Amino acid sequence: MLKETLLQLLIVLLPVFLVLVWYDRPERSKYVPFFIGMSCAVTMLLCMHFSIVFPESGLRYDLRHVPLIIGSLYGGFPAAVILSITYIAVRLAQMREPFEFILFAAFLAVVLPLIFSRIRSFGRGNRSKRLRITYWISCFVLVFMLISVSSHIDFTDGSSLSSAVVKIFVFGSIFFFSTAAGVHFIELGFDRVQLQTQLKDVSQQYRQETRRLQQFIDSTPLAVLFFDDRGTITHANDYIRDMLKIEGTEEFIGKRFSDLRHLLGGQINIDSIERVLNGEDRISEMIQSEGKVYFAETRSVKGPGRQSASNGVLFIGHDVSELQRLKEEVDRMERLSLVGQMAASITHEIRNPMAVIRGFLQLLGERSPSEQQTYFRIVMEELDRANGIINDFLSLAQNRIVQKEYGSLNEILQEVLPLIWADANMRGQIVELRMCEQVEKLELNSKEIKQLILNLARNGMEAMDDKGLLRIETLDLADTVQLRIIDNGVGIPEEKRERLFEPFFTTKTNGTGLGLSLCLSIIERHNGKIQVESLVGEGTTIIVSFCKPEKA
Incomplete structure (x- = not known):
């Protein structure tokens, strides 16, 4: 009797252990209902095949209802239908007495609808709710099982009655234990896989965040x-x-x-x-x-x-090199603003007296002896030079909107070329012109561009000795039109190149330090850029780039 009972217990818990062994990876979760349903169907047939028959009463004892309940609840509606049909077919073949048919009909009318009505809520519930549903259904099943057992008990025989009570208690305990153990172990398997899934998700998120952080650190x-x-x-x-x-x-x-x-x-x-x-x-x-x-x-x-x-x-x-450069640029602009304020304050105070002085000097020069004319000419040239410095101050300080018209850089260069040639001839130098045949027209202020070209050309000539070569080029590139002024003079050291466009900084003995600052202000008003390339002892190249209108 004990061996048969243990066999029933092992058979009924077989699908539970199979599920725990098979359901070890999250990707198998969608096959769990089918696997539980099929394994419970096989277990139910084994339980009914190895039923224990009591000789004195003819009572059949097995745990077939445990896989029926577990398989129906966990397998869903398809598994519940298959298990119910299998159970009905086998049970009908085993019944002999009319009372068994009546009790079986009542079981089908009460228990099976109860199981089917709880499948949906069982699948959506948590662990405690699933256990409550399982215990509730087990109680109904146990009632029908007790009624079936009591129909075979002889209540007039005391020894038979006490033996039957013991058997009923043992049978009910094993039934509840096996049902609760089956649900409990399956839930443990679900919890284990759920923890694996959560651990996998957390690990994946950790790897993703680590990878994002790594990419951020590497690309920052x-x-x-x-x-x-x-x-x-x-x-x-x-x-x-x-x-x-x-x-x-x-x-x-x-x-x-x-x-x-x-x-x-x-x-x-x-x-x-x-x-x-x-x-x-x-x-x-x-x-x-x-x-x-x-x-x-x-x-x-x-x-x-x-x-x-x-x-x-x-x-x-x-x-922060760019920030440092911007800071230096702001400092330069502040100095330019200071220069503008100075120029605005001294212009009216100096120009008018200088004009009066020059007029009286010219008048005195006309009335003076011829041998003194040279002195008056030198004084007036120096006054003109001072006036030119004041004009440079004004040009540098002006923050006006220049009137621009579409024009060709080559045409403006042709207009100022005679002045450059005349200056070069006086110095004994050569000017070489290389103009691109087709240069796109730009928005230019011709007066300022002429002043720019003359200043840069004269700087190049002043950097060369006799027989020096000054080359002026124009290039039409994809995005810009370039003006290049190249000399073979002494060159500019790197530490001085960084300060070339600062007001009052000069590399010349008699320079004012305003020429290149004036050139830079003209270029900026034309949305251009200027670049200086120089090698000491070989010469300097000034590259002025004007952005084309469609690329601006």
């Missing part, structure tokens, strides 16, 4: 270096590799910063990293390297909490 226009708490380099982004001119990371990843002083010393302050490793929280500084300016911050990397120990060092470098 900041130089980023990570060091662990021992000063070993653990990560470097693409920007810092480009800044250090290193193709790969194998040269410094995994090495201590102190061992790479020759590599990091120019752009990164090694002492700052060491100070942060020794306990300082953060250090901010400006670093200049290879003509660029970097704002660098070295700070300690700590875990959550203010009192956490340091986990390493983070270095961040931001290229």
Whole structure:
């Protein structure tokens, strides 16, 4: 009797263990109802085949209702229909007495509709709700099973009655245990797979966020270096590799910063990293390297909490060269504004007295002896030169809207070329002209462009000695029209090229430092750009680029 009961228990729990073994991956979740339904159908047939028959009463004892309940609830409507048909067909073949048919009909009328009505709510419920539904249905099934057992008990025989009560208690306990165990273990399997799914989702999200963070660090226009708490380099982004001119990371990843002083010393302050490793929280500084300016911050990397120990060092470098250039440009504009204010204040105060002085000098010169005429001419030339300086002040300070008309740069250049040739002949120099045949017309103010060309040409001639060659070119490019003025003079050192367009800065002995500033203001009013290329001892090339109207 005990062996048969254990066999029934093992058979009824067989589909539960099969589900736990088979349902180990989330991608199999859509096949779970079919698998549970089929395994419960096989289990139900095995339970009914290996039923225990009591010889004294002819009572059949098995746990066929456990797979019927579990398979119907977890397998859904298709599994419930298959299990019900299978159960009805086999049970009808086993029944012999009229009372069994009546009880079976009542079972079909009460229990099966109850199971079908709870399938949808069972599938949508949580674990506790599923257990309540299972216990509720089990109670109804147990009532019909007890009625069936009581029909075979002889209540007049005391020993038979006590034995039957024991059997009913054992049978009910095993039925409830097996039903509850089956649902419990299946729910554990579901929870396990759900945890796997959640863990997989969290891991995937973590990898995605890590990948996004990695891509952000690598693509950000900041130089980023990570060091662990021992000063070993653990990560470097693409920007810092480009800044250090290193193709790969194998040269410094995994090495201590102190061992790479020759590599990091120019752009990164090694002492700052060491100070942060020794306990300082953060250090901010400006670093200049290879003509660029970097704002660098070295700070300690700590875990959550203010009192956490340091986990390493983070270095961040931001290229602020453009900001520095803009600051210098603002400073230059402020100086230009100051020049404008000065020019506006002195123009009326100086020009009128100078005009009176020049008039009286001219009158005195006409009445003076011929041997003194040279002195008066020199004084008037110097007055004219002073007046020219004042005019340069005014031109530099004016912030007016110039009247522009469509014109050809070649035509304007042809108009001023005789003046350039005459100046070159007086110096014994040669002017070579190379103009592009077809140059797109631009919006130009011819007077200002003539002044620009004359200033740049005379600067080039003044930079050359006798027999020097000045070449003037025009080029029609895709987006711009270029004017190039090339001399073979002494050239300009790099430290002076950076200050060429500052007011009052000059490389000439008798220069005022206003010529190139005036040229720059003209170019800016024409939405152009100017570039200086020079080699000391070989010459200088001035490139003026005018943006074409359709590209502006």
